[in-house]
Amino acid sequence: MSDQQLIQEYLNGSEVAFKVLIERHQAKIFTTIRMFVKDQNQADDIFQEVFIKVINTLRKGKYNHEGKFCQWASRIAYNLCVDSFRKKKRRPTVQPTDEFDIFDVLGSPDDNIEEATIKSQTYDKVRKLVDLLPPEQREVVILRHYADMSFKEIASLTRVSINTALGRMRYALINIRKMVEEKEVALY
Secondary structure (H helix, E strand, C coil): CCHHHHHHHHHCCCHHHHHHHHHHHHHHHHHHHHHHCCCHHHHHHHHHHHHHHHHHHHHCCCCCCCCCHHHHHHHHHHHHHHHHHHHHCCCCCCCCCCCCCHHHCCCCCCCCHHHHHHHHHHHHHHHHHHHCCCHHHHHHHHHHHHCCCCHHHHHHHHCCCHHHHHHHHHHHHHHHHHHHHHHCCCCC
């Protein structure tokens, strides 16, 4: 069933349909939150807030069917992360912990052990390079590659022009390449 069909089933009273919808998108949405929030408990709280807002919006009939559900929910997650950081008067940073790393959820079960090890090491190196980027560049990389947002959506969400969002991505890639060369990082 499509997301739209699941939403309609949920609005018709099927809690199972909503559960399927959550399970379908929870990894991507939680990963988006986790990339901005360092604390596991805070990430869990924001994740729950996202779906409370989703439920309330769906029940009020205010969900716009034109957009994609996952991107819409990711925007809600992003806004809640920003609100959380505004309350603490600091900008979001991306910091993995021992309990969670974005690259732990990426992967293919078909990889053999050697490929999995190489992939894990490469992801770890890339994650560390992304962590070293300036906050504005890191934010665009996370939203583009981990939240799967378009540059138009990123621009709207971060309240900058599309050209600014594109520029930040461009500089992020330049900086990552420069760090790879300077640190002689071997990416496989």
